[in-house]
Amino acid sequence: MSNMVGDFGTTGNVSRLSLLATFSIATGNAPPLTRARDLPGFGGSTSFVHRSTSPIPSSGRPSIVPRVGLFIPCYIDQMYPDVGFATVEVLERLGVTVEFPEAQTCCGQPMANTGCTEAAAPLARRFVEIFEPYDAVVCPSGSCVAMVRAHYHEYFHHDPRYDALRPKVFELCEYLVDVLKVDKLPVRFPHKVGLHQSCHGLRELRLGSSSETIVAPFNKAKQLLELIDGLELVDPARPDECCGFGGTFAVSEEAVSCLMGHDRIADHLQAGAEVMTATDMSCLMHLDGLIRRDKQPLRCMHIAELLAGRPV
Amino acid sequence: MTGHPTRAAEFIALPQRAAWHDQSLWFVRAKRDKAAKAIPEWESLRDAAAAIKAHTVANLADYLEEFERNAKKLGAVVHWARDAAEHNAIVLKILSDHNVKRVVKSKSMLTEECHLNPHLEAAGIEVVDTDLGERIVQLANERPSHIVLPCIHKKKEEIGELFHEHLGTDAGASDPQYLTEAARGHLRDRFLKAGAGLTGVNFAIAETGGFVVCTNEGNADLGVSLPPIHIACMGIEKLIPKAAELGVFLRLLARSATGQAITTYSSHFHGPRAGCELHIVLVDNGRSTVLGQDDFRRSLNCIRCGACMNTCPVYRRSGGHSYNATVPGPIGSILEPARDPAKHASLPHACSLCGSCSDVCPVKINIHEQLLIWRRELVKKGLLPLTKRWAMSIGSAVLQRPWLYQMVGGMGRMALKLLPRFLVYSRLNPWGKQRELPTPPKQSFRDQFKARHGK
Amino acid sequence: MASSRDAILATVRAAKVPQAARPEPFRAGIRYADPLKQFGESLAAVGGKMIVAPDADSARAQLLENPLLVPGKKNCSLLPEIIAPTFSLDDIADPHEVEDVWLAVLPGEFAVAENAAVWFSGRRLKHRVVPFITQHLVLVVPRDQVVNNMHEAYDRLKFGTVEFGVFISGPSKTADIEQSLVIGAHGARSLSVVMLG
Numbered sequence: 001m002s003n004m005v006g007d008f009g010t011t012g013n014v015s016r017l018s019l020l021a022t023f024s025i026a027t028g029n030a031p032p033l034t035r036a037r038d039l040p041g042f043g044g045s046t047s048f049v050h051r052s053t054s055p056i057p058s059s060g061r062p063s064i065v066p067r068v069g070l071f072i073p074c075y076i077d078q079m080y081p082d083v084g085f086a087t088v089e090v091l092e093r094l095g096v097t098v099e100f101p102e103a104q105t106c107c108g109q110p111m112a113n114t115g116c117t118e119a120a121a122p123l124a125r126r127f128v129e130i131f132e133p134y135d136a137v138v139c140p141s142g143s144c145v146a147m148v149r150a151h152y153h154e155y156f157h158h159d160p161r162y163d164a165l166r167p168k169v170f171e172l173c174e175y176l177v178d179v180l181k182v183d184k185l186p187v188r189f190p191h192k193v194g195l196h197q198s199c200h201g202l203r204e205l206r207l208g209s210s211s212e213t214i215v216a217p218f219n220k221a222k223q224l225l226e227l228i229d230g231l232e233l234v235d236p237a238r239p240d241e242c243c244g245f246g247g248t249f250a251v252s253e254e255a256v257s258c259l260m261g262h263d264r265i266a267d268h269l270q271a272g273a274e275v276m277t278a279t280d281m282s283c284l285m286h287l288d289g290l291i292r293r294d295k296q297p298l299r300c301m302h303i304a305e306l307l308a309g310r311p312v
Numbered sequence: 313m314t315g316h317p318t319r320a321a322e323f324i325a326l327p328q329r330a331a332w333h334d335q336s337l338w339f340v341r342a343k344r345d346k347a348a349k350a351i352p353e354w355e356s357l358r359d360a361a362a363a364i365k366a367h368t369v370a371n372l373a374d375y376l377e378e379f380e381r382n383a384k385k386l387g388a389v390v391h392w393a394r395d396a397a398e399h400n401a402i403v404l405k406i407l408s409d410h411n412v413k414r415v416v417k418s419k420s421m422l423t424e425e426c427h428l429n430p431h432l433e434a435a436g437i438e439v440v441d442t443d444l445g446e447r448i449v450q451l452a453n454e455r456p457s458h459i460v461l462p463c464i465h466k467k468k469e470e471i472g473e474l475f476h477e478h479l480g481t482d483a484g485a486s487d488p489q490y491l492t493e494a495a496r497g498h499l500r501d502r503f504l505k506a507g508a509g510l511t512g513v514n515f516a517i518a519e520t521g522g523f524v525v526c527t528n529e530g531n532a533d534l535g536v537s538l539p540p541i542h543i544a545c546m547g548i549e550k551l552i553p554k555a556a557e558l559g560v561f562l563r564l565l566a567r568s569a570t571g572q573a574i575t576t577y578s579s580h581f582h583g584p585r586a587g588c589e590l591h592i593v594l595v596d597n598g599r600s601t602v603l604g605q606d607d608f609r610r611s612l613n614c615i616r617c618g619a620c621m622n623t624c625p626v627y628r629r630s631g632g633h634s635y636n637a638t639v640p641g642p643i644g645s646i647l648e649p650a651r652d653p654a655k656h657a658s659l660p661h662a663c664s665l666c667g668s669c670s671d672v673c674p675v676k677i678n679i680h681e682q683l684l685i686w687r688r689e690l691v692k693k694g695l696l697p698l699t700k701r702w703a704m705s706i707g708s709a710v711l712q713r714p715w716l717y718q719m720v721g722g723m724g725r726m727a728l729k730l731l732p733r734f735l736v737y738s739r740l741n742p743w744g745k746q747r748e749l750p751t752p753p754k755q756s757f758r759d760q761f762k763a764r765h766g767k
Numbered sequence: 768m769a770s771s772r773d774a775i776l777a778t779v780r781a782a783k784v785p786q787a788a789r790p791e792p793f794r795a796g797i798r799y800a801d802p803l804k805q806f807g808e809s810l811a812a813v814g815g816k817m818i819v820a821p822d823a824d825s826a827r828a829q830l831l832e833n834p835l836l837v838p839g840k841k842n843c844s845l846l847p848e849i850i851a852p853t854f855s856l857d858d859i860a861d862p863h864e865v866e867d868v869w870l871a872v873l874p875g876e877f878a879v880a881e882n883a884a885v886w887f888s889g890r891r892l893k894h895r896v897v898p899f900i901t902q903h904l905v906l907v908v909p910r911d912q913v914v915n916n917m918h919e920a921y922d923r924l925k926f927g928t929v930e931f932g933v934f935i936s937g938p939s940k941t942a943d944i945e946q947s948l949v950i951g952a953h954g955a956r957s958l959s960v961v962m963l964g
Contacts, residue, residue, distance in 0.1 A: 072757050072758075074711065074717070074721075076757065077721070077756050077757040077758055078721040078724065078725060078752075078756050078757075079725070079750045079752060079753065080750070080753075080757075081753050081755065081756055081757035081760055082753075084757035084761070085757070085760070085761075088761075100758065100761050100765075102714065102758060102762075103714050104714075105711040105712070105714055105717045106711040106717075108708070108711075110704070110707060111704045111707065111708055112684075113665060113684065113687070114687060114691075114696065114700060114704050115660075115684075115686075115687030115688040115689070115690055115691040115696055116691055116696070116700075116701060116704035116705070116708075117688050117691070118705075119704040119705050119707065119708035120708065122708060122712050123708060123711055123712065126712060151684075199664070199665070199666035199667055199668075200665070200667070202667075203666070203667035203668070203670070203671055204667060210667075210668070210671045211345065212345070212623065212668060212671035212672040213355065213671050214348050214349055214351070214352075214354035214355055215355060238338070240668075241625055241666075241668075242625045242664050242666035242668065244625065244664055245664065246663070246664030246665055246666070247665075248661075248700070249661070249663070249664045249665070250743065251742045251743055252317060252661055252742075253316070253317050253320060253626070253661070253662060253664075254317070254321075254742040254743075254745060254746070255317070255320055255321035255324045256317075256320050256321075256324065256626050256629050256630050256662075257664070258745075258746040258747065259324055259327075259330060259629050260625050260626075260629065260664070261747075263334070263629075285750055286747065288748070288750070289743070289746075289747030289748045289749065289750070290746060290747050290748075292748040293746060293747055293748050336945070336946055339946060340946070351797055351881075352797060353795045353796065353797060356793075356795055357793065360790055360793045363787065363789075363790040364789070364790060366787040367787045367788060367789040367790065369784055370784040370785060370786050370787045371786075372779050372782075372784070373776045373779040373780045376775075376776065376779065377776070380772075382927075386928075386929050387929060392770070392771040392772040392775055393771060394771045394774055394775060398771060442953065443943070444941045444943040444944070444952060445941075445943035448943065448944075461942075461943065461946075462943070463943055463944070464946075466944075466945075467945065468944050468945045468947075471944055488944040488945060488947035488949055489947075489949050491944055492941060492943075492944065492949040492951075492952060493951075495952075496951065496952065496953060499953060500866075500953070503953075504863055504866060517926070519926075520926040520927055522926055528939070528940050528941060528942075528952065529939055529940070529941050529952035529953045529954065530899045530939040530952065530953045530954025530955070531952070531953045533895075533896070533898075533899040533933070533954070534896065534899045534900060534953050534954065537862060537894070537895045537896035537899060537900075538862050538863055538896055538900075548775065548779070553789060555921060555924065555926050556792055556918070556921045556922070558917070558921055559793060559796070559916070559917035559918040559920065559921045560793050560917075560918075562917055562934075563796075563881075563882075563916070563917050570942070572813070572882075572936075573809060573812075573813075573881060573882030573883065573936070574879075574882040574883075574884050574917075574934065574936050575936070576813070576935065576936055576937050576938070576939055576940060576954070577899075577933055577934070577935060577936075577939075577954070578884070578933060578934040578936075579931070579932075579933040580926070580930075580931070580932045580933060581931060582926055582927075582928070582929055582930050582931070582932075583928075583929030583930070584929075585895060585931070594775070596775045596778070600775060600778035600779045600782060601778070603778075603779060603782040603784060604778075604781065604782035604783070604784075609784065
């Protein structure tokens with residue numbers, strides 16, 4: 001569809017991870033919250049790199065345990081730790097054990113989006129070094145994943161290390177939908193929820209179809225939210241308008257940024273939302289800042305928190 | 313940063329006006345969506361348009377020569393202008409040679425780009441913009457705030473006052489039907505008195521030597537069908553190889569621009585009227601330089617539909633004039649810095665990088681990516697404020713050292729907790745002007761993760 | 768010094784743009800089960816009126832139901848069997864003299880269903896200003912000459928001689944004042960398309 005999107009997704013590697021999820025549930029490592037789809041067996045060689053293998057005892061069959069690295073954006077690490085833990089919980093319940101490489105800090109997006117390539121480059125190189133040992137990297141931020149997948153070319157001209165890592169970096173929702181093929185989420189959230197479609201996830205990762213493109217509609221975040229018991233999705237009048245965060249834009253264009261945010265909030269309120277959610281905490285940080293200042297009756301929660309079954 | 317943010321803040325200072333402007337343009341965007349959805353093959357049409365443009369610019373010199381050859385065969389006079397000054401001089405000379413004192417002009421962003429009107433006016437020639445919206449901004453002594461809807465920023469009451477003053481309409485009258493009728497009468501007179509008609513060009517066809525001009529009002533056709541001289545001004549990127557390819561572009565243009573299936577008039581000019589003259593001015597004015605830039609070449613695909621403006625959440629809320637540019641909005645923020653990076657240094661940053669413009673663009677220009685690349689160019693040219701560059705360098709230095717990052721993060725959270733509100737929400741903190749900062753947690757994710765996982 | 772022409776062409780050639788093949792002609796244009804019906808709907812949507820008439824008499828009768836089109840003012844017509852002209856355009860030397868034409872009746876070659884465009888060629892018209900300067904315009908198209916889309920339209924068009932041609936879709940209009948649609952900006956205030964036959 002778009003050349004901004006890489007050719008990753010439901011390839012052979014998918015089944016192996018899903019299989020693992022099934023097995024893990026069977027072993028009782030995690031509450032049996034979901035059932036992965038029927039899976040094809042192992043076969044053929046895939047792009048997945050098997051660095052650590054371990055047998056799964058209860059199955060009696062040797063399995064390959066992919067190493068999943070957790071990529072927690074710097075501002076989530078520092079300001080929203082629970083979004084990180086919600087991510088860990090969602091994944092662990094699905095049988096995925098994650099590692100958090102402590103050397104990680106930031107993907108370099110703030111520098112890159114300001115045009116400061118030289119300041120961003122060492123962070124991009126670090127990112128690849130830190131995460132290349134993993135079979136998959138999962139991150140609760142579409143924007144940071146978009147930075148890695150859609151904008152790192154600038155720093156790695158045909159570098160095989162980056163080319164190998166690139167298709168293995170996933171935003172949380174696309175990992176759940178495309179790789180784990182989650183089709184059940186027995187958590188409850190009896191509230192009216194407005195999904196704010198964070199732009200980079202939407203238009204650079206194609207987590208959903210944007211309202212501008214004339215394609216069959218799809219939306220991975222929505223697909224997951226619809227699995228949550230009691231959750232009622234509301235439809236804002238403008239389905240995917242930007243909230244106005246935009247990184248340094250939020251500060252350098254303060255007036256426009258805040259007006260954009262106010263407009264999104266008003267739209268979600270008129271649609272009847274009690275909770276606004278998104279695949280990016282950065283959008284929500286901006287929106288929540290406006291909501292709290294104006295004392296609006298709206299809560300902001302990251303989608304990982306809803307998927308993990310956090311209460312309001 | 314001065315520039316766009318300051319002018320945008322001025323526009324937003326009248327919140328009702330900004331909301332009205334936003335809604336007017338969103339309405340156009342919604343019409344575009346409806347029109348595009350009526351065409352199941354929309355996305356493949358966009359692909360086709362982009363492919364035709366890529367092929368054309370790869371062979372542009374050949375197509376320009378072919379166009380010139382065929383246009384001359386049909387009896388047109390073809391002129392070449394390297395820059396705006398040469399373009400203006402050529403037009404003035406044609407008019408002076410025929411002792412023309414009154415010119416009617418239909419919409420042409422190129423002549424705006426070249427600032428043709430003041431050049432002709434200085435030589436004592438009356439230039440009347442005949443597109444209703446352009447006539448309105450001309451009377452108001454402003455520039456168009458949008459390339460398709462030149463006076464979208466103006467309320468009908470303001471237009472009523474303007475017409476009362478200049479056209480003698482009733483005081484206080486602001487009914488669009490009434491005002492349009494008044495303009496019709498006023499401009500008919502100008503059409504009948506004009507000694508030459510000027511138009512832009514939407515598409516020029518190499519294979520035939522002809523060109524197409526699209527309007528809804530019929531002003532281009534009236535303007536060039538009465539006087540004996542037609543001058544058509546076009547950028548060299550307006551070329552397409554074959555007439556059949558007009559099908560692709562005409563289907564995209566109006567649907568993207570206003571949500572119409574096609575403009576009312578799509579006029580195909582091949583040669584002059586009997587006994588009359590047709591002059592075609594081919595203008596470079598920086599386009600051949602952009603052609604040589606891999607990162608920005610695709611901006612030459614632009615067919616000036618304005619869809620990126622209608623969809624841009626920043627443009628809609630900051631108004632076209634906040635860009636202080638001939639072409640405002642997303643595509644203008646690429647085209648204008650190419651001409652004068654220092655003057656337009658704030659434009660590539662007048663963007664939240666939402667990418668809506670790239671998705672809406674009928675010729676698939678990667679607009680938001682080019683804006684990002686422009687930000688890098690600005691740093692290279694030393695046009696990003698030093699404070700910002702330092703901040704980014706320091707940020708990078710911290711983020712390359714996990715221990716330092718952890719320490720700074722911890723100190724930041726602590727400071728947010730301990731500092732009194734008036735210090736945190738001071739004037740030095742634009743974030744806090746209308747927004748609260750997040751409530752800092754005691755511990756970072758990594759601290760807690762380590763504790764929980766016993767590592 | 769090199770001419771501007773040569774200088775521009777030299778810079779353009781020096782740009783060394785990567786080669787890209789010319790795409791195949793676009794063939795995937797939308798098609799309609801009933802193009803005539805679609806044309807009528809498209810035309811109504813742009814403020815025009817379709818009149819289906821088996822013959823000239825029927826066309827005239829239906830046109831005259833619109834009081835604006837009643838002849839008696841200055842009519843320019845290339846289809847006298849439908850509406851008689853009140854003057855001969857060929858006798859007029861200066862196009863400014865047709866300023867006061869009230870009604871023009873002109874032949875359209877074919878119509879396009881997707882967008883209500885009618886192709887009018889100026890070949891037989893001495894003054895090309897007529898369809899634009901007239902207050903009301905009637906285009907008469909053979910009923911079986913309706914194509915689905917613009918790709919099919921251009922398949923029918925051949926250029927290469929000195930000629931003016933225009934796709935006309937509806938009456939002249941503007942929405943420049945607060946997006947309010949006003950019919951009759953500079954050109955014709957009304958457009959009727961007769962589908963004849």
